[in-house]
Amino acid sequence: MEMLLIELDKQSPVPLYEQIYNQIKNDITEGKLEVGAKLPSKRKLEDFLNLSQTTIELAYSQLVAEGFISTKPRQGYYVQAIEELAYIQPTNTAKVSVTPEKEKVQLDFSPGQIDTDSFPFTMWKKYAKEVMDDSSKHLLSLGHPHGDLELRRDIARYLYHSRGVDCTPEQIIVGSGTEQLLPLLIRILGPAAVYAIEDPGYPLTHHVFFHNNREAVPIPVDEEGMNVQALQQTEATVAYVTPSHQFPTGTVLSAARRTALLNWAAAEENRYIIEDDYDSEFRYTGRPIPSLQGMDKSGSVIYVSTFSKSLMPSLRIAYMVLPPRLLEHYTNAFIHYASTVPRFDQHILAKFMEDGHFSRHLNRMRKLYKRKLYLLTDTLGAYAPEITYSGEEAGMHIIIKVQIGENEEMLIDQARSKGIRVYGLNGYMKKRTGREPSILLGFGGLPETDIREAVHCLMNAWQIPLRRI
Template identity: 45%
Template sequence: MHELTINLRPSDKEPLYEQIYTYIKDEIRAGRILCKEKLPSTRALSSYLEVSRSTVELAYEQLLSEGYIESVPYRGFFVAQVDELYHLEAERKKDSFLEKKEESREQMEINGEKKIKYDFTPNGVDLKSFPYNTWRKLSREILSDDRTELFRLGDPRGEYEFRSVICRYLYQARGVNCTPEQVIVGAGSDYLMMLFCTIIGRDHVIAVENPTYKKAYRLFQSQEYKVMPVPMDGMGMKIDPLRKSGADIAYVTPSHQYPTGIVMPIGRRMELLKWAEEEEGRYIVEDDYDSEFRYKGKPIPALQGYDAHGKVVYLGTFSKSIAPAIRLSYMVLPPELCEAYQQKCRFLSSTVSKVDQLIVCRFIEEGYYERHLNKTRALYKSRHDQLILGLRPLAGQCRISGENAGVHLLLHFPGGREESELILRAAEEGIKVYGLSDYIVDEDEKREEATILLGYANMSEEKIKEACAVLGEIWKN
């Protein structure tokens, strides 16, 4: 484990979590902390630095979101493979455009990667809008009572009061029909998906959308399932290829497909449900990861709300809408799988403390969550609008999609443009953008056009404006 000797400056204008984040990032980039090296736990580092644990968690979450470190369940935080961070080295071998940039490339290799000034990560969350004062108030209220029960192991599924609140919220906001007995609370969607794997057993074939959320794809692979990428069209996962895949579990993100932003229409949803109903033992895993953020029209009801035969497993999270460090997600099981859970998993303890569950429970019950969502939606909408405005100079060069929901959009460049060229040109100006190719499971699949993902949750309107002005110049034909 690498020991971190950080000299914090409490009187400095820069927040403490940013100082921790900057120090670790610089150490990784300089090679002083090596790939795969383990970092101290948030608890150990906060104790060593004499700061709150939440301060260290904020720093780690920022490093996670930018790809400098990765979280390994039950093991801790490790330094990520940095040369994969910018996706440049492999692309150098492919792109003839880069051959013309040999001299500048060599200079970049000598001097190190150019400092990133603007990061359009599609996984960002705005932490500056986090309701710190409200969170402190609720924490004090819950801990003020000397209740021994708070520190005993609770229900493995999560506290009944909290699961009841989740049921009411899901019905009102997403049209999900469930009882508290069907809800399982867990520390993040990764844990809940592993729990789902334990519930269903290993004798299954899992279909995923292509392009897909790679983390889920890798998780299913790590659990030794046969994972089949299924192509998509403008309405989502194609049903005929799904049937031919031999899969009996389909993992989908129908309300806002990640990463393409496609919203699955009602017709395709009915086709998907019909596929699941055709054979016993078939299920759909609906990952509703960012349903709270929609900028045009009404929210799309969850697929689970149309399920009349117990075929949909619903996944949701508070990490995206509140903060990544709030490792609090939930899974809604159909009745048949609730019985399997009781048989196989009831001995497992809850992975979320009662205190954290009760804080979020009060946060929702007392109206703070709704107010926070309204504030965050307005904030993201302003950044979304600024990004659309800033991209106008590229109107003749590309088209935009996926802009009506979530916290990222896609730019499609026709005419033989290469993603690697677009990514490199941006990187040379200190701008980090992301290619859709990174989300393709079948590496041999030919992309008809270069596609770039631009996330805007982490960036101020001013930074978005500045970055777009540069992109408008460098991405012109």
């Protein structure tokens, strides 16, 4: 028995055991190792190559599993006969798909980003430590399919006091994101339902309806929100709206249209309104806009919201409030389902809410975002009349209109060439129009100290002159 000549490259990304396996396999298939030849013991090869016995064990085990060698108790490893096996050497190296490098962005005006620097890590860690304890062993088992009662109670209490939503904990379904809850809702509303969606509107909603083979009718949005008169001319049975802060235009559904929309839903038994209240916590002028659900007298409104903007996107906790006439149908349809949100996460959030830290966090963030909004709009004011803005009453983004003779695509490309990412309104529309360029500017994720300079950089990319200082 001769010692094997094995060359190892310890800088290679290929694991050492795999390098050993490949070289022994190649020696066998090329006839360099004869059938019946005894291989060095694991200990001898370990000493010779100065490697751990585990590495040698992994290589030998793989060769045994594939039939290249066999093992005899207390004797060692031997080369197997492989003449009957057909080995086809590939003529071309397989092409491996490479994920394209992410575009280098120095400034991102994304409307979906939040201020992560202000997250209350200390308090969150405190409650996480309390929940991760031997006394919480029951949380290792599956909980209620609608979500744990403790969290649903806190959500119901919060919704009543902050949004005027009138519901019981039993009506609340907790899930891991709106995109997980919506397909469940679509199933219980049935295949005959026709959905009216805002245009422009939230792209994820459009995708959910499309991928679940549901018809979606775009309804135009103006300065008063969804055009209910246009909705009435369609065959839609379900209206999906963001009434408190329309995404992406930032408009608020007017009082007259709220009444008209509720009357539209009440007129037919199979009509519903899905009220997506995605960022209603952040309103900066006037009184909070009441929820449609709180005004509903016919049990037609399905209220949907999430903790993505108020706490963190990665928490993946959303919820919906079902009217009583849909609740029994939902329970029967998904009786065997388990909640998709880990119970530990649910209980951390429940304790955080119960002790008032959620409300205090919202108050702090509301003040912070209001300061950021002021910095953004005040700086933009120096570029009038080429730049005007709207949608500043709530949320974490505004719409700016750019009047310099360029189209949206060109403006987006010009910004991108300078390492700045902005988002055009046309990207959120089903039916594109030839209106003047409108750009979404998100400010939630921008550091407060960087906002003025960020705006100046963007205006320089568009070559818009500063009118005042």
